[in-house]
Amino acid sequence: MIINDSTLEEIVDSVIGGDLISSEQALALADLPSERLSALFAAASRVREHHFGNRVSLCGIINAKSGLCPEDCSFCAQSSHHATGVDCYPLLDQDTLLAGARSVAGHGAACYGIVTSGSGISEGEELAQVCATIKAIRAEGQIAPGASLGTLTLAAAEQLKAAGLVTYHHNLETARSFFPQICSTHDYDDDVATVRLAKQVGLRVCCGGLFGLGETMAQRVELVLTLRELQVDSVPINFLDPVAGTPLAAMHQLTPLDCLHTIALFRLILPDVHITVCGGRQKNLRELQSWVFLAGASGIMTGNYLTKEGRQPADDLQMIEDLGLVIAKEMLR
Template structure:
């Protein structure tokens, strides 16, 4: 069987609802370079068939920055590394409401509250809950959260507050994880995802590519994501932060980025697949090609420790390629 026919046969398995096998996934990720455009095109057709032309646009609010107790080697917010990044504690509800309102006016469909800590203390969790209530009452935008490790009681409270989705990234493959973080385990992360799911929250999970992992480890991550079947997958492309252990990490070739986004679409045809940090600096088109290779979501207007495109520029980019913001 030729490579193009194999890709099309895998696409047909997805369309028929049967899905692809792990062996199919391995072969797809390793198609020859000359067939990468075929893989991307078929992934795009799956995206359009299952998700239409709409691009999910999200904005973040980093509500507590830096001094995190975890030693994730890519992260500029870890207390273990001297990165020179500004620190601050939880803002007032008024500050967050103002930014949430601006995000809504700029066309964001969801607003994610992110905090740099291992997990929220009871006092900080109460503050976050108050912020969520205020956003619900005064803005009316879909709220998502990324607050680290959760207890079941906390997860149920978030669900009660109508938080739609909980983000907790796996970061990388299980076989790579201990090289990236030593202060908690891969299993710790899976446990929090299980708690969020059991509490009735939708899941957002993914990771960072370009950490020095192999292609096989990216496949390992993709298959684990497929097993979890999250409503949203968020894939970051590493932007090396000075002062972290990965500050000299070599950029991942664009072709490798396209491969993994396309594969994840074959594995998760109905999920939002979101291009997160790094698209503006690691892709020469701010993500246009990825939005035509399996992705159907972006984070706009900046990330946790770095800026991003203005929301208006991203809307124009989406419309330019015939999609809807």
Template structure:
């Protein structure tokens, strides 16, 4: 991995997301959680936006009950297996976009500097390390607005090599796609393509100004139209409200992802969001559970920021709806060691397996 990797940020005081409505009483919370249980486990249907909104407003004392329901929903809709994935920043830094959370943007003065595309041997070494952990997926990530022709050709060269050498499904994250690029990646054997919505459309202009929400939505549509699974996630803690998180959940539901990486902001020095407060652990558990309850069939993946946000509650997150995780380092931040995560799964008696889109 790049020598630009930075440790997670610690010590910032957390603050809860603002909401336009008051919280539920304990009795109202019990009623709402019970209604969610009936809908998802007995009636086997998706929750309405109003039902999700009610659950988002249960008091802190009810979060454990919310998390327990989310775990039962995960088991009922997805099974007991956990998917393990490794990611590789194959082209780090120098991105022209101004995503305010990202230290890879060339528009901000951050410690992350631009590096060229890694050579094939470096990519294969990372893929083999990932396979040795029991992972089934390897994601090649590039800090670009979208792939130019040379970059696209490199990706298309690497995908079959990684699949043959490491025996892994290959996912790619390379920004905004054209119709022709999506077609070629699908035909070239890319299993999943990652393109996060990140936040609600109503909050997006506060986070990114160099491309539009519609461009992101269009890339998501092209991924599915060209036979790839869609990996489309969220980044919580950027200053969005509870209402906007629910808006994001409904948007994610509309693009029909197979996988949803759930990231929590780890404020990076030099970025416009570098002074944001981190999400507190119990709030993170609440939203892990809500993502599972709103999106019961998806692969819900622990992603960036979980160490600084959840701290000692990472195992609790695994019993609050998570059924996949990235192991090792992230793009520009250091994660826990893979051994720690694998031990956590062993302690929880959660089997590692390969997941695909749930039916």
């Protein structure tokens, strides 16, 4: 399929009218040459503006439990299979987690994610502590609590929901066809099951991926079509910032235009889904960070990431103001 200017305009009109693009169209958009990307970005920006206007949303996270993860994900600094020198510590206390929530809220974020390393959280003391913290965050009423605790059981999901959790985050990371090259310690269906279970109990689901692992553009399309099928509520887009000591330490696949191409592709396939650009933003987009919104993103993660420093929130706030965008106090959908 050949995508020319008129075809692209027809696709955008169709998407804004409520239609979903086909896999054939998605693959054709993924195959656009660099000289056609400015038109693609304009198309994606038009779709974002249709659904979200000039509003964008911020989120922030805290590395609530770090290191010693038994999974062997080839990109991860926290895997016990890799010698990365990452800090290792147990679940942080409630006061520290609450302080993190207040800090993130103070920078304009609408969602605060409590993130723990490992395959899944212990359903004893750890889960009880997280639930107590979620209740305390809800009681203060400054920000919506989210959590990323690994794979879930139904009982754990129900406890989190009852405690007041708003969003559960669980990335698929990459396409099913590429996943075995990234992780061998659990199955792709385990992650899909957790996404479905979180939705089943009524949680808002944040699920996306990490790009620049060696996957093809076609595999990025495969992932986003899976996310569309799962009807996730929010999609975080991360770009690999290689970590010394991991199998992907020497992987440098991405350029700023590659990153923006991926964002625009996701926006056209998921027209009304909140898309947030998260990890690897500074490293991979460099001077083009502000272009993420022009390419269709409706949010960014601000502050630090799990094991690496992020951009100063004040710089992000200034960037958003300079673009004439407005920070929404609520999470976008």
